[in-house]
Amino acid sequence: MIQALWIGLNPRTFEGYRVIERVVFKRAFDLFKVQVHIFVQRSALSDCRNLQFSKMGRKFFVGGNWKMNGTKSSIDEIVSFLSKGPLDSKVDVVVGVPAIYLDYAKCKLPANVFASAQNCYKETKGAFTGEISPAMLKDVGINYVILGHSERRHVFGESDELVAEKTAHALENGLTVIACIGEKLEEREAGQTEAVVFRQTAAIAAKIKDWSNVVIAYEPVWAIGTGKTASPQQAQEVHEKLRVWLKEKLGAGVADSMRIIYGGSVTAANSKELAKQADIDGFLVGGASLKPEFVYIVNSKQ
């Protein structure tokens, strides 16, 4: 009986590693319940700058959510500090751009920063005035979308079910989804934090099977735009519990490979401490992503 699978990689095949990470980790865990170990061929170790094997191979992910901010000229300024960087090559960097500027930003952003939509609908096309579809995003070369952001949930009344349907449809159309969850202040004070994030995640789990193109963003609503960051311990606690929940409900393959990123008043002043936590795999940054300090936040692991 197989107990563990060891995969030797030449780091020059970095893209191959990403495929292997997704496919093999998941398949092996799901089918055989075996632990997968990826190791680097000794002969090629000097080339392995791009590989990050800590935290079960989860690559650090930093998203900037510009929300409803930006003009062509302010986007030019953001592009300029992102281009200057330097940005840690071991980090996936994505910026959430207002829909109207997606094409503009995509054409200007450096090659190591990807543009993401901030929302999309659950249908491909039709009579849905004001909405955009995953198919449209793909058509203009966009591969990421933020869904279920607390502002979508609480300002625009999106339900768990709608967020889940949108997530399923976006994944079917080949987008990577940054799926946001998080409790409100009164829910935290009532001791309901876990119940809320589990409920929001369960709604998505009811609609999708393949989690390999999902990044979960835990954003406690009370920490968003308030300057009141969750402490590293508070954030780690929720991330850890969520990973245990993922393991119980969806298996170790999903739990161990899932990037759970934190959002809520992340700044250059607190990102390094947050990034040290075992279950924090990156950030979703609002206000600070509009400023040059975003580069420092991207590089928090250095």
Ligand SMILES: O=C(CO)COP(=O)(O)O
């Ligand atoms: O909502 C957020 C990111 O999606 C967080 O916003 P702030 O970083 O401005 O608190």
